[in-house]
Amino acid sequence: DSSGMESLDYEVIENYAYREEQERREKLFVVYQVVLKWFVALLIGIGTGFAAIFINISVENFAGWKFALTFAIIQKSYFAGFLVYILFNLALAFSSVYIITQFAPAAAGSGIPEIKGYLNGVDIHGILLLRTLFGKIFGSIGSVGGGLALGKEGPLVHTGACIASLLGQGGSTKYHLSSRWLQVFNNDRDRRDLVTCGCAAGVAAAFRAPVGGVLFALEEVTSWWRSHLMWRVFFTSAVVAVVVRTAMGWCKSGKCGHFGAGGFIIWDISDGQEDYSFAELLPMAVIGVIGGLLGALFNQLTLYITYWRRNYLHKKGMRVKIIEVCLVSVITSAISFGLPLLTKCSPCPESEASSGIECPNPPGVYGNYVNFKCHNEKEYNDLATIFFNTQDDAIRNLFSAKTIREFSAQSLLTFLVMFYTLAVVTFGTAVPAGQFVPGIMIGSTYGRLVGMFVVKFYKKMNIEEGTYALLGAASFLGGSMRMTVSLCVIMVEITNNLKFLPLIMLVLLISKAVGDVFNEGLYEEQARLRGIPLLESRPKYQMRNMMAKEACGYRKVVSLPRVIKVGDLVSILRSNEHNGFPVIDHTRSGETLVSGLMLRSHLLVLLQSKIDFQHSPLPSDSKGGSFLVRHTNSEFVKPVSTKGMSLDDIHLSDDDLEMYIDLAPFLNPSPYIVPEDMSLTKVYNLFRQLGLRHVFVVPRPSHIIGLITRKDLLIED
Template structure:
């Protein structure tokens, strides 16, 4: 209870963005959603300690999602040159002061988080490729691979150092977390039918899981909006419920005699392990307590264990599956750093082993391998990943012989689940209102052109603009980019010069390099600035509008915008299909797309397309008669 309250207090009062797994937020950031709090230093601090407290408190949560978020936060901190607030800065990291390089670094951080959590370096690379990154380049492949290789080397070094119990349970098991050795690498037609059935069940259970998680998250969001105290109270309530299940449900199970010829002690006393006594007579154990009263990792090892058909009763597996399924749903979304991988693996392994026990002699496969296939099917049904999950499971279990069956069950479960809803992370991104752009354009976009969705009054600046006009525009709008128009006497006719960013205008105004005459002073003005003054600011950094102090006489002065204007912005003609514009916007990773007129004799710009203009809610607000699915 104390640990649960501590984790909740950290998330509720210090960094609310640290709650949950963090993977949807990292995925949205890598898609171009620039939310500073997602990767702030305070979020990193709370994510680390909140995750430790949450797992130690006994919640049905995993550490894998929080570790992905932690890796991304560390990468972001490095990419912005450290933290000025905490006086941790490194000038040599200014190389990363742009969007693309910072995204690459955060992608490497997310891959490192998966590699560290699962001890799966190749799986980390594929996770970043398949799930996290929206833009992938060949150079990013070897960078993520190098990052995860370093993670594997460091992990191995710590494990060697921690052998013999120096660091508790950390040094045990090596890089293979759940070693599964199939007794028979062969399988028959009934086995294939069982695998197909597992895939279908995983798809159904997975889609239902995602649906219920979405409903619970929407309910929790209403509760959480009422203040941090209610967040903490909700966490305490879920903690009490989890404790009641963990300590109450084992009373429903009966005592089982310890198997003969065991190498390990039975029942296990004073440590984690396979067999828990729980009020049983000597040489007996409680199989349900052996799942509930172990660490999550040991519970998975118990379910994956081979050569032990009668270790768990059918009723035990049913009760454990129902409890984990229910607790996993209601726990995700409370104000505690929590991952989905472990609850999903536990639930899937439970019904997988249950099916293996039911088949008995009809199947050549071991019940432990059925548990692995069940975990794979549930992972595929909830997260909708295939290649990365397959490799992660192989690196987790060291069972390469059953690769075809793991591939088959993942493909089937994903296909079945896709018939009902989207993956859990995609649903959370949508539920949180993050403007995530899909890889493909929506069908209804084919019926619109770029100029149809341009909204809001267009604010433009002249190449040499009055200071007062710039300051007024910055105050009355929240735009982050403004078109710059050259007008006579700087051009024969009005023409589009380019795009200037709000952050650059703030730096320019704060520097007060103004002129009293409306003339171009670019070279002289820029000599007073340094290149890194205009670099992308990190979390909580950069010049703010409140920092600008312009005197009355300076309002009538002029400033030359040409030196800070991007003179080659991406532009599309106003009659371009909105679907094509959306694909271009996402594939290139843009924040602004300028729309220009098709015919001469008109103003040189029609408007600006931003991420908001491609969102379904905006388009259907303008054209409510459109069917979003056609």
């Protein structure tokens, strides 16, 4: 299960080559390093901003053409319109699933669990490659444009992360730039920082919510956070906001087709409910509870379905995946076209002039108060305005204030049940799929339902159903994804209404608490299912009574001597799958001494280059403790999310196998160590907080050389 995954390491491997390099570096290099980091952050912002704009323009235009065409045709024949609609959607969905299955399998799904895993220290093969980036961009254009019950926000986070990772290593692994320029980013730690920036940029671009992006990266995806990283992430988000805003300003004049109508704020509801009374807190709490329940149910259902898909359906090959998506697409199209057809139309509200809303909309135009198969002139089809519409517009209609009683309870309920089912079924198909927008759709539907009841029962007050829809959306997302602060800020930023902040906080607290009773958050559950071994921030309770040596299972340690015969090394490497090997040396007096840790990937580099092979079985530093450095540090760097070298790719002659190699210059001389009887809680904290990959369990020390306290670490520049 964990094949295709590898752990990452926050630790800097301070081997001889690294230390040599450090010493050779001038002060100017530090400046260069800082400048480059900021420059790459700028590029990440610009890149993600453009990717988001490109996806948005494409999706809006495909959807726009589709609805315009369908509406034009249904003026004559509903059946022909139906066919065109289904085929249009099918073509888009097919293109999406085709791209994914043929070129970029790692781009399926939302990608957030994988990125979360990456930032927690697990590198899953394929997730940060160039092909995944393209698959994600074009795939999500197809899947979102094709009207499936999924969103483009999750994929945008993945897109941002891919862009960041690729920029950090100077392009794709195959065709990458001279890495001399980017030597700054040749350790896992700097790369992770870049990916964190990328995530934030993705959210900032998706929701046009820069602060929300920073907080999302902080709260939901990263596992390590340093305050100076915060500033860089903040900068990246700000760049995204500027890029997106500029592009939207440019599009406003109609240069981007159907895209560019709205403002920077996606669903502006600044004219929502003005004030709220204490009596309203009860229905709002009810929304929170519903959100918790439905969200937890959503997590559980999608877990079952994904489990089934992974273990039965998707094992049958690519064709099954393609057929599945096509089927889902046809069903979705049929339901979203068919159900509104079967609904009765409602008469237009009378106060049309005051609110500036035309009812019904002129024929051939989609929007609010649409006349869809209505016999009467002054009627509109409420289900069509949310079902037979782009998701963005549907949400806008659901959030809309001053449109009290626009929707009938029956229509909302129908939509809720159908869309919830569709969202569950669509989840886990082989297309890029985000859960934010579907979540907002589901939540705002029941939120508006509750709002309608409140309007009925608390007659006197000035209650806006749209406000309740907003709270519903927050509650469902909270109940499913279990975020708090970031979700709060995102909701405020996408609706541009700060007044609801305390209400959103309340609803989120309740829905998260309710959801937590049943299961973990959506991304954690999915990560677990995919076998991504996330380390939570807290150690498990039973670790208090376990010791370090129990955890490493009394297994015999596979270790290497300092100078080893190449043949022996190869057979040791073949005999197991470990990635780290302790190196044991002997002192002059014959005692053993642990001299460090050697990584498998570094050993492979040495075996392939062969230049360090020597004939003598003696250490190579006999002349004064310094080594000849034949490698630069960057040779040892493994490209992100690729398989890396394998032992089978290396061809060694029989002569080679008889040679020796001295590992001393290449090993990590001081990995972190813990005494054998330390409680596992403490080991866990060490491992998790520092982002380690290997920790040595050693016997209790026999004596102590010194103590380090705060005072010893206060060194002035």
